[in-house]
Amino acid sequence: MAQQIHRLVVALGLALTLGLFAPQAMAQVNPTAQSVTEEALFNALGNGGNVTGRITIPDAHAGQLIAPENRAWAALQGDTLHTISIWAVIGMVALLTLFYLVRGKIRIDSGMSGRKILRFNAIERFAHWTLASTFIILALSGLNIIIGRTVLLPMLGEGAFGTLSAWGKVAHNFLAWPFMVALVMILVLWVIHNIPNKVDLEWIKQGGGLLKKGVHPPAKKFNAGQKIIFWAVVLGGAALSFTGVMLLFPNEVASFADWQFYQTIHALTAAVLSAIIIAHIYIGSVGMEGAFDAMGSGEVDENWAKEHHSLWVKEVKGEAASEARPHPAE
Ligand code: HEM
Numbered sequence: 001m002a003q004q005i006h007r008l009v010v011a012l013g014l015a016l017t018l019g020l021f022a023p024q025a026m027a028q029v030n031p032t033a034q035s036v037t038e039e040a041l042f043n044a045l046g047n048g049g050n051v052t053g054r055i056t057i058p059d060a061h062a063g064q065l066i067a068p069e070n071r072a073w074a075a076l077q078g079d080t081l082h083t084i085s086i087w088a089v090i091g092m093v094a095l096l097t098l099f100y101l102v103r104g105k106i107r108i109d110s111g112m113s114g115r116k117i118l119r120f121n122a123i124e125r126f127a128h129w130t131l132a133s134t135f136i137i138l139a140l141s142g143l144n145i146i147i148g149r150t151v152l153l154p155m156l157g158e159g160a161f162g163t164l165s166a167w168g169k170v171a172h173n174f175l176a177w178p179f180m181v182a183l184v185m186i187l188v189l190w191v192i193h194n195i196p197n198k199v200d201l202e203w204i205k206q207g208g209g210l211l212k213k214g215v216h217p218p219a220k221k222f223n224a225g226q227k228i229i230f231w232a233v234v235l236g237g238a239a240l241s242f243t244g245v246m247l248l249f250p251n252e253v254a255s256f257a258d259w260q261f262y263q264t265i266h267a268l269t270a271a272v273l274s275a276i277i278i279a280h281i282y283i284g285s286v287g288m289e290g291a292f293d294a295m296g297s298g299e300v301d302e303n304w305a306k307e308h309h310s311l312w313v314k315e316v317k318g319e320a321a322s323e324a325r326p327h328p329a330e
Contacts, residue, residue: 042066042068048068049066049067049068050064050066050067050068051064051065051066051067052064052065053065061256067256069256069257070256070260073260073263073264076264077263077264077267081264081267081268081271082146082147084268084271085143085146085267085270085271085274086146086147088271088272088274088275089143089271089274089275089278091275092275092276092278092279093278095279096278096279096282096287099287100282100287103210103211105286105287105288105289106210106283106287106288106289107289108289108290108301108303108304108307109213109214109216109307110303110306110307111303112290112301112303112304113301113302113303114301115301115302116299116300116301116302117299117300117301117302117305117313117316118298118299119293119294119298119299119300119305120294120295120298121298122298123185123189124186124189124190124298125295125298127182127185127186127189128182128186128295129295130178130179130181130182130185131179131182131183131185131186131233131237134175134176134178134179134182135179135237135277137171137172137175138171138172138175138176138179139270139274139277140168141168141169141171141172142172142270143274144164144165144168145165145168148161148164148165148168149161152164173248176241176244176245176248179237179241180237180241183233183234183237183238183241186230186233186234187234190222190230191234193220193221193222194222194226194227194230194231196224196227197220199218199219199220199224199311200223200224200227201224202217202218203217203218203219203223203224203225204224205217208223208224208225210225216307216308216310218310218311219308219309219310219311219312220309220311220312220315221309221312221315222309223308223309229276229280232272232273232276233273233276233277236269236272236273236276237273239265239266239269240266240269240270240273242262243262243263243265243266243269244266246258246259246262247259247262247263247266289304290304291304
């Protein structure tokens with residue numbers, strides 16, 4: 001606080017010297033007094049606490065040095081949103097650790113059959129990995145903006161941290177585009193399999209079989225849990241994309257208030273989606289035996305498929321059987 005007041009006093013002094021403010025406004029308060037508060041200084045300036053100056057460039061906004069509503073937003077951004085983001089991530093990691101300790105790795109109860117079924121083709125895997133890799137870099141470079149100075153700067157030193165952050169910013173700005181392309185791809189490829197149906201209710205009632213060994217509620221290509229992930233990614237990704245583009249082109253945004261709104265939605269959505277994705281990555285890799293193959297080679301073990309997506313296996317096998325059967329005309 002004392003440091004902030006000091007900076008403010010210096011700034012006001014400078015501004016005064018440059019003749020930016022009306023001298024009669026400053027006459028109401030002594031900026032060097034020990035008891036003076038930031039608020040008192042702003043009130044003394046009149047104009048609702050807005051600090052403005054004269055500029056010669058066309059962008060009139062640039063003449064506004066301080067606006068009280070911007071300061072309220074900066075506090076929301078600097079404290080509340082950063083705290084929510086950090087706790088969302090730490091909370092999810094703690095939950096998953098607990099889940100792992102209680103439940104352990106989810107195994108294929110009937111063991112591997114050795115027979116494979118194609119689950120995702122090359123286009124689906126390309127879309128998934130483009131989405132996944134860009135999202136992870138976007139999330140990490142975004143996280144660096146929030147906690148980089150506290151966590152990484154002391155570890156890396158100014159030079160390396162500066163280089164990393166500069167590249168992080170470039171990556172964040174440019175990888176947003178392939179992320180959006182991949183988002184549209186998965187929407188087109190998978191939306192048909194993610195429309196909620198009655199089977200999902202039963203899956204949810206049985207906790208997806210995740211909590212108890214040997215419980216395998218039926219599911220089609222995607223179970224209810226995956227549908228939640230899918231829609232969170234699609235809707236969250238769309239919100240991130242729209243607000244992100246607005247932040248990339250701030251001159252297109254009508255007012256500061258809109259810009260601050262987009263920024264808040266961007267930060268909140270990123271925090272919630274990152275936490276959800278951490279859970280997804282856990283289940284798709286170390287948390288469940290046989291799951292990674294679906295996005296690795298594209299082929300899963302038949303017993304894994306029967307345990308987690310029994311109705312989908314029937315559909316696929318049904319199709320395979322009807323394809324193998326000779327048609328009457330043949
Ligand atoms: C290293 C990171 C990741 C791994 C190991 C991984 C793994 C997987 C696997 C194995 C599947 C297929 C599940 C199945 O066969 O049913 C899958 C599906 C999916 N992944 Fe990922 N994934 C990762 C990152 C991401 C990221 C960052 C996103 C989005 C931002 C994402 C979005 C999806 C979506 C929407 C699906 C389909 C719905 C679902 O299965 O939940 N993945 N992932």
